[in-house]
Amino acid sequence: MSSADTTSAQRVVAAADHGAAPLGRRAGRAAFWLLKRLFGGVLVLWATATVIFILQALTETNRAKSVIQQLSGSSQNPTKADVGAFNSKFGLNESVFHQYWSWIGGLAHGNFGISYFQHEAVTTIISRELGPTLVLTFVALALAWVLAVGVTVLAAGRNNFASRLATGFQLLCASLPTYWVGTIFLVVFALDLGWFPVEGATGVSGLVLPAVTLALPVSGFMGQVIQDEFTSVLGQPFVLSARARGMSDIGVRVRHVIRHATLPALTLSGWAVGYLFSGAVLVETVFARPGIGSVLVNAANEGDVPVVSGVIVASAAVYVLANIVVDALYVVVDPRLKSA
Amino acid sequence: MSTINPAYEDFRDETTALRKRLIAFARSVPIGIWVAAIIVLAFVVAAVAPGLLETQNPYSLDLVGRLAAPSGAHLFGTDQLGRDVFSRVVAGARQSLLIGVGSTLLALILALILGMLAGLGGRIADAIVSRVIDVAFAFPVLFLALMVVTVYGANVASTLVAVALGTTAGYARMIRGQLIAVRDAGYVEAARVTGHPFSKIVWRHILPNALRPLLALFTLGIGNSIIWASGLSFLGLGVPPPAPEWGALLDAGRDYTTIAWWLEVMPGLAIVLLAVSVTVLGRHVQARLEGKIRTNLI
Numbered sequence: 001m002s003s004a005d006t007t008s009a010q011r012v013v014a015a016a017d018h019g020a021a022p023l024g025r026r027a028g029r030a031a032f033w034l035l036k037r038l039f040g041g042v043l044v045l046w047a048t049a050t051v052i053f054i055l056q057a058l059t060e061t062n063r064a065k066s067v068i069q070q071l072s073g074s075s076q077n078p079t080k081a082d083v084g085a086f087n088s089k090f091g092l093n094e095s096v097f098h099q100y101w102s103w104i105g106g107l108a109h110g111n112f113g114i115s116y117f118q119h120e121a122v123t124t125i126i127s128r129e130l131g132p133t134l135v136l137t138f139v140a141l142a143l144a145w146v147l148a149v150g151v152t153v154l155a156a157g158r159n160n161f162a163s164r165l166a167t168g169f170q171l172l173c174a175s176l177p178t179y180w181v182g183t184i185f186l187v188v189f190a191l192d193l194g195w196f197p198v199e200g201a202t203g204v205s206g207l208v209l210p211a212v213t214l215a216l217p218v219s220g221f222m223g224q225v226i227q228d229e230f231t232s233v234l235g236q237p238f239v240l241s242a243r244a245r246g247m248s249d250i251g252v253r254v255r256h257v258i259r260h261a262t263l264p265a266l267t268l269s270g271w272a273v274g275y276l277f278s279g280a281v282l283v284e285t286v287f288a289r290p291g292i293g294s295v296l297v298n299a300a301n302e303g304d305v306p307v308v309s310g311v312i313v314a315s316a317a318v319y320v321l322a323n324i325v326v327d328a329l330y331v332v333v334d335p336r337l338k339s340a
Numbered sequence: 341m342s343t344i345n346p347a348y349e350d351f352r353d354e355t356t357a358l359r360k361r362l363i364a365f366a367r368s369v370p371i372g373i374w375v376a377a378i379i380v381l382a383f384v385v386a387a388v389a390p391g392l393l394e395t396q397n398p399y400s401l402d403l404v405g406r407l408a409a410p411s412g413a414h415l416f417g418t419d420q421l422g423r424d425v426f427s428r429v430v431a432g433a434r435q436s437l438l439i440g441v442g443s444t445l446l447a448l449i450l451a452l453i454l455g456m457l458a459g460l461g462g463r464i465a466d467a468i469v470s471r472v473i474d475v476a477f478a479f480p481v482l483f484l485a486l487m488v489v490t491v492y493g494a495n496v497a498s499t500l501v502a503v504a505l506g507t508t509a510g511y512a513r514m515i516r517g518q519l520i521a522v523r524d525a526g527y528v529e530a531a532r533v534t535g536h537p538f539s540k541i542v543w544r545h546i547l548p549n550a551l552r553p554l555l556a557l558f559t560l561g562i563g564n565s566i567i568w569a570s571g572l573s574f575l576g577l578g579v580p581p582p583a584p585e586w587g588a589l590l591d592a593g594r595d596y597t598t599i600a601w602w603l604e605v606m607p608g609l610a611i612v613l614l615a616v617s618v619t620v621l622g623r624h625v626q627a628r629l630e631g632k633i634r635t636n637l638i
Contacts, residue, residue, distance in 0.1 A: 044474055044475050044478050047475040051479075052487060055491055058491070059491045059492065175563055175619050177611050179571055179574045180608035180612065183590070187601060274479070274480040275480065278481050281483075282571055285574075296483070300487075300490045300577055301576065308487055309487070312479065312483045315480055316479065
């Protein structure tokens with residue numbers, strides 16, 4: 001045996017030692033990273049709350065009149081006393097700065113204000129309705145992943161009829177309006193074929209149609225991104241070397257290529273949470289599912305500003321958390337980022 | 341003969357060259373793109389001159405012929421008040437296209453301002469604008485739109501502004517990335533080293549190259565905006581009735597889906613057809629601009 005071999009092996013070991021930080025330091029770094037991200041998230045939430053405050057503060061003058069008229073069901077101008085009572089109950093007669101301060105301060109203490117119409121704390125309403133919406137969005141996200149990855153692994157980088165069909169399918173999915181697809185599904189699979197409950201069902205069978213409806217456009221977007229990346233990774237040297245070792249085509253795709261191709265889709269998943277929330281509102285309306293959607297639509301119709309504001313802040317919080325999780329997952333999928 | 345007047349020969353060569361280029365261009369465009377272009381053109385005609393396509397007055401009632409299935413007389417059937425659905429879909433094209441084009445334009449203008457501030461305004465401006473974009477991303481498109489509608493009421497202007505605000509952040513991020521990529525490119529560095537003033541570099545080198553994808557972005561955005569806007573109307577929070585906006589048509593037809601599927605299917609098909617066609621066109625323009633398809637034109 002030549003000594004050159006051992007020295008090069010030693011060099012590799014030494015390099016590996018150098019690259020891996022001690023476990024303690026790595027944990028410390030991870031904690032620091034998490035703190036930094038959480039702090040950034042809080043800043044984003046503060047900015048979100050501020051934007052909402054500014055948007056609603058611009059039209060404060062007529063609010064008492066409109067709400068009182070809707071509550072009493074008459075179009076007469078409310079008395080001064082009624083308006084005064086309403087304004088003082090919801091703090092609208094305070095100065096703008098005081099209102100802003102109590103809005104932000106309230107949020108910091110988990111107090112999102114009181115609904116104009118339902119006489120309930122906004123947090124109570126949100127915590128009651130958020131569950132079904134979260135279940136719907138995350139099931140849809142998982143479904144979208146399965147669809148996008150499945151189609152890509154089978155179709156990307158091939159130029160045959162099936163792959164063109166798959167690309168067309170993804171394009172179509174990305175341009176389909178959720179509310180329309182949902183209605184069609186409802187008519188065909190629930191009303192005509194009777195495979196699924198028509199509306200309002202809470203069990204698993206009631207979740208199938210809404211989740212598929214919501215997943216389709218997201219899988220379309222994600223599939224397009226994954227497929228682009230997948231195709232470019234297929235040309236990488238390590239793919240050639242895996243092939244040269246005698247690995248089967250499907251093996252190469254599943255073992256080597258998909259890991260790379262999922263990275264951009266992972267980034268997209270963070271963004272998709274926002275998109276899924278928007279879609280969930282529409283899908284919940286179509287299928288008459290309980291959740292944030294119906295709350296939001298009713299509140300927007302009535303002009304129930306505290307509820308709409310609170311729901312947006314809550315959804316922004318979920319979005320921020322989801323994105324921190326996505327960034328953490330990034331390191332798991334791509335170990336090259338560990339040292340960065 | 342041709343030797344007598346060489347100038348004529350040159351002229352003739354030029355016209356045939358142009359014709360050849362046009363033919364080459366037409367041949368380089370796949371058939372699917374032509375189909376998409378024709379569909380978009382049909383929608384534009386419907387928006388500009390609905391009278392050419394409408395078979396009946398979209399507002400005239402016919403209580404005897406309510407909820408009639410599609411037939412020769414009523415291509416898409418009639419609605420619960422006996423109005424011709426085909427004519428209503430045609431009449432709705434104007435509003436939907438107006439909102440789609442208008443909100444995409446507004447969003448792109450806002451995004452350009454943000455993107456240029458971030459990409460060319462220096463490190464501090466970039467940091468601030470990037471945070472603003474991050475915050476905007478935390479608002480789901482529809483939620484932001486609903487906030488605008490809650491506060492300013494449901495009407496065409498709210499819908500347009502709401503959809504524009506909701507989609508700006510995505511465009512701004514793309515434009516910023518593009519500007520930064522071009523800003524750091526070799527030819528810009530070369531221009532800087534040669535001593536050209538910054539403003540000239542921006543106008544001559546950075547903007548033309550960085551903003552080339554805008555056309556594709558604009559085309560792709562229209563379909564997206566139309567879908568969001570009709571989503572708002574579908575929730576009953578967009579364009580108020582009796583305007584025949586597509587989303588509003590879907591919303592109105594929802595109560596009758598079991599007995600009159602055409603009320604739901606036909607306006608939806610219009611949205612899908614337009615959105616898919618615009619997206620196909622946009623992607624083709626994109627491929628051309630990125631040099632994946634080469635011809636002498638465009």
